[in-house]
Amino acid sequence: MERAAAASQKPAIGHQSEGGPDGAERPSGPVGLDIGTSHIVSAQNRLRHLHMANQLNAFFTVPVSKFSRKILQSHDIIFFELGNLFYIIGYSADSFANMFNTSTRRPIQAGLLSPSEKEGVKVVQALVSTLIQKPKRFGETICFGIPGEPVETPTPGAVTYHEQVLKMFLQSLGYSPVSINEGMATVLSELGEDDYTGFGVSMGGGMINVCLSYLSFPVVTFSLQMAGDYIDTMAGISVGEPATKIKGIKEEELDLSRDPKGQIHTALHIYYDEVIHKLLGALQRVLTASDKLPKIAKPVPIVLSGGTAMPRGCHDRFAKALERFNLPISISGVRLAEDPLYATAKGALLMALTEAD
16 A cells, blocks of 8 residues: 555656557556556556556558558558458557548447457557556556446446456456456545545546545446547537547647637537536436435545546536536535546556555
8 A cells, every 4th residue: 555655646757659569568567557448548656757658549440462561560550460451550540540531440439348349359459568568577466447337328248348358358468457447546546635535537538437435435436428439429420520530629729618619619519518417417316316325524526537528628617517416415626637648547556556565
């Protein structure tokens, strides 16, 4: 527990992984891993900082040819060959999709392994292998995030399948894997000064995961399969643009604290509001129906993490919308995680460090 407490105070230094498996880390200590719909992030404890590496969780296929292989290799584009296709993965896939004015494909949809992508597991394995290799010590602890059960569109057994497939892959690399709810990972990462009491809300690409924690014990967890990808897709349909282009504008330009200018920004504002209201409505219903709520003497915070929470003004818009709902637990405020994209991986690392002690 001491190592985890010390690590929680270190700054996180992150970078995009642009190399293939040869450039991946070979960990010498516990690892945190966030395998999200949009990104995969690894976290390791270094001497003076937490080392974060992230990769885009996407792929794009092109037909196999000798000429294309040489071009891809000469430009250090990450890919693997399967059947008669090259699977271009990670950030390189985004570039190809934009070049062809279309969208990338995802091995994970709505927070879970996609049943419509038959090679999706191989893609996830290849992407993880660009971030970490086999550990230096066999049986090293790795903690990875998993979603909560979807509250509005439940698929029996889907979360269990997702968790077990990832666990088997990590075991095959030589790790001892443990899982943690993504919302709980946000709590561990961000609410140490609040005695790990409050709401962790991880707003990812395919899912929003929510956890109410009391003194580090997860009390209520659930997920909503409506997040960043939904916003991108619906905004794209509304204005006649591919979701990949909408996603880029959302990440680089969107300011939810200002009135929108133009069709694309207007559509993004509309669908952000829809997602936030659906989330808060689900939160109110789940908490009201629960018989597990602890008696908490004072208001508790809500902390938002994940790429979908990153646009300027998102947490203020969330807090404003919250005023329209009547939760059975008092809220002290809404804030953004220190490093929203890395919070789940950081929380998973803190759990891994604790498990390894």
